[in-house]
Amino acid sequence: MSTSESSSTPPILRGIHAALPAPLLSQILSSRILLVGSGGIGCELLKNLALSGFRHVQVIDLDTIDVSNLNRQFLFRSRHVGMAKCKVASEAAMQMIPPLHNADNDDDDTPPAYVPHHGNILDNNQFHVPYIQTFSLVLNALDNITARRRVNRLCLASGIPLIEAGTAGYLGQVTVIDKNAGVECYECQAKSTQKVYPICTIRSTPSMPVHCVVWAKELYKLCFGGKVEESMLFEDEESLRAEKDGAADENDLAEKSSADTTDGAGKTDTEKSTDASNKSVDSTTNNNEPPGEKSTHQSKDDNFESTLRLAAQQALTALFVTEINKQIGMNRYKNAEKVPLPLSLEDLEKCTATEVIPPTQRKDYQPTQIWSPAECLVEMVSCFLQVSNSSTPPLPEFDKDDEMAMRFVTAASNLRSYVFHIEPIQSLYSAKGIAGNIIPAIATTNAIVAGLQVLQAFHILKCQWMYKNGEIEDVGGGIKKLCRYTYCLREKTRRGYILQPTTLPLPNPNCFVCRNAVISLSLNTKEWTLQMLLTRVIKKELGFSQPTILVGGDIVYEEGDDIDPSEYASNLSKKLIGLPSGGVGHGTVIGVEDFTQDLEVEICVSHKDEWFIAVEDEVAGGKKDIKLDDREESEKFEIGGKKPSVPPSAATTDEAQTTKDSTADDDDSSVEVMGMESTANNAQKPSAENNGSSKEAEAGNVEDDDDDSDIEIIEGGTTDAVAATSNENTSESRMPLKKRRLDWDRENQNGDDAKKAKIAEDTPAANSAEIEIIEIDSD
Numbered sequence: 031m032s033t034s035e036s037s038s039t040p041p042i043l044r045g046i047h048a049a050l051p052a053p054l055l056s057q058i059l060s061s062r063i064l065l066v067g068s069g070g071i072g073c074e075l076l077k078n079l080a081l082s083g084f085r086h087v088q089v090i091d092l093d094t095i096d097v098s099n100l101n102r103q104f105l106f107r108s109r110h111v112g113m114a115k116c117k118v119a120s121e122a123a124m125q126m127i128p129p130l131h132n133a134d135n136d137d138d139d140t141p142p143a144y145v146p147h148h149g150n151i152l153d154n155n156q157f158h159v160p161y162i163q164t165f166s167l168v169l170n171a172l173d174n175i176t177a178r179r180r181v182n183r184l185c186l187a188s189g190i191p192l193i194e195a196g197t198a199g200y201l202g203q204v205t206v207i208d209k210n211a212g213v214e215c216y217e218c219q220a221k222s223t224q225k226v227y228p229i230c231t232i233r234s235t236p237s238m239p240v241h242c243v244v245w246a247k248e249l250y251k252l253c254f255g256g257k258v259e260e261s262m263l264f265e266d267e268e269s270l271r272a273e274k275d276g277a278a279d280e281n282d283l284a285e286k287s288s289a290d291t292t293d294g295a296g297k298t299d300t301e302k303s304t305d306a307s308n309k310s311v312d313s314t315t316n317n318n319e320p321p322g323e324k325s326t327h328q329s330k331d332d333n334f335e336s337t338l339r340l341a342a343q344q345a346l347t348a349l350f351v352t353e354i355n356k357q358i359g360m361n362r363y364k365n366a367e368k369v370p371l372p373l374s375l376e377d378l379e380k381c382t383a384t385e386v387i388p389p390t391q392r393k394d395y396q397p398t399q400i401w402s403p404a405e406c407l408v409e410m411v412s413c414f415l416q417v418s419n420s421s422t423p424p425l426p427e428f429d430k431d432d433e434m435a436m437r438f439v440t441a442a443s444n445l446r447s448y449v450f451h452i453e454p455i456q457s458l459y460s461a462k463g464i465a466g467n468i469i470p471a472i473a474t475t476n477a478i479v480a481g482l483q484v485l486q487a488f489h490i491l492k493c494q495w496m497y498k499n500g501e502i503e504d505v506g507g508g509i510k511k512l513c514r515y516t517y518c519l520r521e522k523t524r525r526g527y528i529l530q531p532t533t534l535p536l537p538n539p540n541c542f543v544c545r546n547a548v549i550s551l552s553l554n555t556k557e558w559t560l561q562m563l564l565t566r567v568i569k570k571e572l573g574f575s576q577p578t579i580l581v582g583g584d585i586v587y588e589e590g591d592d593i594d595p596s597e598y599a600s601n602l603s604k605k606l607i608g609l610p611s612g613g614v615g616h617g618t619v620i621g622v623e624d625f626t627q628d629l630e631v632e633i634c635v636s637h638k639d640e641w642f643i644a645v646e647d648e649v650a651g652g653k654k655d656i657k658l659d660d661r662e663e664s665e666k667f668e669i670g671g672k673k674p675s676v677p678p679s680a681a682t683t684d685e686a687q688t689t690k691d692s693t694a695d696d697d698d699s700s701v702e703v704m705g706m707e708s709t710a711n712n713a714q715k716p717s718a719e720n721n722g723s724s725k726e727a728e729a730g731n732v733e734d735d736d737d738d739s740d741i742e743i744i745e746g747g748t749t750d751a752v753a754a755t756s757n758e759n760t761s762e763s764r765m766p767l768k769k770r771r772l773d774w775d776r777e778n779q780n781g782d783d784a785k786k787a788k789i790a791e792d793t794p795a796a797n798s799a800e801i802e803i804i805e806i807d808s809d
């Protein structure tokens with residue numbers, strides 16, 4: 031019997047007791063763990079924590095249980111659908127904690143408690159640095175970058191170790207982030223950004239199914255969204271006029287055609303028709319008629335229904351006939367391989383007939399069926415009618431799990447594919463894959479990764495216990511030595527392992543989060559307003575939550591509970607160049623602080639007037655650069671490019687010096703983000719928005735370094751072996767990101783299936799890889 035195992039140990043804990051020295055077990059039993067996310071990985075983790083004897087766990091999750099979660103989030107049953115995930119998961123896990131006998135835990139006699147918090151980790155008021163500081167360590171089981179970034183920053187600011195994990199299909203990884211260990215943080219490496227398509231491709235020249243799906247999602251926003259002006263398809267009067275003028279330059283015929291299809295208010299036929307169907311929706315949803323009176327107003331209802339059907343038909347004709355003819359009339363496709371073909375008027379006439387049953391309402395309906403154009407039209411009409419006849423408004427944003435939204439997007443995107451001769455036509459099932467960019471979740475990978483996380487938790491607790499006993503000088507040093515970045519691979523390594531541990535990577539010196547590096551930002555300071563800078567860059571790209579912005583040492587904007595929003599409101603609409611304290615021009619250093627994340631950064635601005643984007647050259651083949659037009663101003667920026675070589679105004683300040691010094695080795699900056707398509711970055715950063723981070727694709731680089739010794743390290747006997755492995759691994763794991771990516775690409779050409787699969791996700795041919803957000807879903 032081992033040191034910690036007693037005759038009274040419950041059988042389920044005996045294995046753990048046999049493996050762990052008694053003090054470590056006691057450390058586990060009294061530790062306080064925070065788990066963020068109780069979905070796929072989170073459920074596995076909760077079960078592992080409970081069965082390993084962890085008694086004090088808090089769980090944060092914002093979501094409720096959906097039917098689609100049940101196949102892999104095994105703590106949930108169908109009776110739990112609609113209930114808070116964290117509550118159900120905590121209760122289920124609590125039942126699994128083996129009862130303890132006094133001898134097991136001398137230090138802690140408080141009863142076990144798994145406490146759920148049904149909330150958003152982004153909520154500053156509830157989940158802040160002092161809260162995080164009450165835990166021994168934090169475990170992440172999240173599915174998005176924003177939340178991960180937030181936990182990363184909270185943990186760095188609190189000095190609490192974080193065990194980060196992610197999966198994408200068969201691939202997964204686990205790592206440990208700890209400020210005091212001096213290792214890479216979550217934001218040291220760039221994450222894949224939302225895939226962005228040039229507006230012109232989506233609006234006029236789609237060539238792949240994914241373009242049609244993106245268009246259909248924008249159409250959903252235009253038809254049902256709360257803010258139609260946020261749809262990429264929305265046209266204000268100015269852009270309509272600009273389009274008309276441009277068309278006039280092209281040829282006279284174009285102008286005539288354009289004039290024919292816009293009304294006096296400058297609205298396109300599409301907008302007029304979707305307006306019409308929306309008005310029908312409004313008039314129906316505002317109709318307060320009690321349901322019982324319906325039969326007495328049958329004929330009135332019949333009339334109303336036929337009005338709705340007519341409005342739907344008009345909208346569809348505008349979308350798939352009038353608008354297409356207009357574009358053809360403007361000679362937009364004169365060099366295209368195939369000119370689009372508007373939908374048949376006959377199909378459009380038939381689609382409103384009451385007796386035609388939409389495909390999804392038929393008895394033999396299967397989500398893998400492919401709908402004909404006529405069926406797609408009927409399906410769209412049924413969506414319009416459903417919205418009109420329902421008392422609850424549709425979701426303002428497209429959600430792949432919303433049944434109506436998915437039917438609408440499948441039908442609309444397929445109709446667009448038919449018009450533009452794009453193949454293959456998608457079933458609802460495959461369109462959902464593209465729309466949500468879904469890589470099927472594999473429960474086994476989640477389970478493996480959650481197991482690895484608990485092993486890392488043992489390592490951290492061991493370090494904390496060793497520190498308490500004066501065996502090591504600092505916890506961080508111990509973590510750096512004991513903990514591992516572990517990849518879960520699809521194919522076995524040469525030595526036959528699927529788990530590949532490496533030493534924790536060193537921080538990226540250019541990381542503004544953990545290394546306080548100056549951020550370089552290029553944009554047009556004469557066009558960008560403070561509001562654009564705030565929303566597009568400071569909040570969205572850099573993840574600030576309550577920023578204070580300083581120019582020339584003076585506050586130009588501030589947010590917070592006790593801040594009067596009107597105080598700096600007038601600055602928001604000002605162009606950067608016109609801001610107080612001398613404005614922001616080429617070389618200006620902007621300060622940004624966020625006390626909710628204990629983060630302060632400096633942004634060195636480069637003024638840049640003209641922006642280009644590489645697009646497919648349909649005529650000559652290959653790529654060509656086109657100048658970005660005015661509509662995309664907020665997409666015209668670059669983070670992490672070259673900083674101004676001689677910052678004019680700030681040249682003598684310390685900030686400027688920092689800026690200048692860091693310019694030389696800036697080329698491989700991992701925070702380079704272009705807010706537009708086809709930058710090298712997108713290829714560089716695979717699947718970071720899914721359950722995994724960008725690391726998994728680099729797994730191939732460490733294949734030769736395989737050594738699974740750290741799986742047994744908890745027993746303390748393998749430290750040397752791991753240290754030796756660390757040295758071997760260091761050069762690979764510290765390699766600049768671009769170099770590692772190049773090696774990765776090369777290896778893929780050599781035909782490793784696992785890696786090919788990963789690359790396939792990054793290539794246009796795998797449609798699902800092209801969309802904005804990558805999510806893991808049920809398989």
Ligand SMILES: Nc1ncnc2c1ncn2[C@@H]1O[C@H](COP(=O)(O)OP(=O)(O)OP(=O)(O)O)[C@@H](O)[C@H]1O
Pocket residue numbers: 066067068069070071072090091092093098099115149150151152171172173174177471721805806807808
């Ligand atoms: N900001 C956040 N605050 C709290 N919990 C979050 C936050 N963002 C995501 N989560 C939770 O993280 C969990 C991630 O789990 P998972 O990746 O299995 O996603 P899922 O939504 O359960 O499944 P899927 O998206 O595949 O249908 C989810 O339960 C989700 O609610």
Ligand SMILES: [Zn+2]
Pocket residue numbers: 214215216217218219537538541542543544545
């Ligand atoms: Zn970092």
